[in-house]
Amino acid sequence: MAPPYEVRMSSSRGIPYFFNTETKQSTWDAPPELSQAEVDALPGAAQHLRGEPRPSQVRASHLLVKHRDSRRPSSWKEANITRTKEEAIEILRGYQAEIGGSKEKFxxxxxxxxxxxxxxxxxxxxxxxPGQMQKAFEDAAFSLPVGQFSDIISTDSGVHIILRTA
Incomplete structure (x- = not known):
């Protein structure tokens, strides 16, 4: 599973920090359990750590699996979604394995x-x-190179795999 961190910019100090999206804790230092490659792949790393300009807009597709704690636990497929977040993540892991790198399969x-x-x-x-999607989704979509897939991203809507298309 993707590390539950994203890189954000401190509005008071003007420097980047690491925010754990699960615990809601932040730290100035990179989490010691992450490799440099994992740090570089975090949402927001390109913009806040490497100074790469953020595009003014992106185009993306996603595969969403909702769970019972989603803000609206229903969909066109199921009126009442009862799976846990962990079960939703496992479903997406299966889809990731099927997708490989295939946009057509996605x-x-x-x-x-x-x-x-x-x-x-x-x-x-x-x-x-920017500002049109939930922050974790937006950060992931804007940090992906065109044609690349995200790992699993968690938002209030559920869990997603994102494909940046433009």
Missing amino acids: IELATKHSDCSSHANGGDLGVFK
């Missing part, structure tokens, strides 16, 4: 299985700008 699985209405478009969310 689209197929998103169409069949995503708990988002975007399933009708193969998971395509269209173009969006």
Whole structure:
């Protein structure tokens, strides 16, 4: 599973810090359990650690699996979603294994299985700008190179695999 961290910028000190999205704790130093490659792959690392400019907009697709603690635990497939977050993550891990690096397989699985209405478009969310998506989703989508998949990202909506398409 992806480390539960993202890199954010301190508005008071103007320097980056590491925020644990599960515990809601922050630290100035990189978490010692992460390798340098894992730190470099964190949402927000490109912008806040390496100074790479953030694009003004991106286009992305996703495959969403909701769980009972999602903000709206229902979808076009299920009126009442009762799976745990851990079960939702395991489902996505299975999809990751099927996808490999195939965009075509991703689209197929998103169409069949995503708990988002975007399933009708193969998971395509269209173009969006900063501030239009939940922060963890936005940070992941904006930090991905075009054509790359995220690891599992958790938001209030559920758990996602994101594919940046433009």
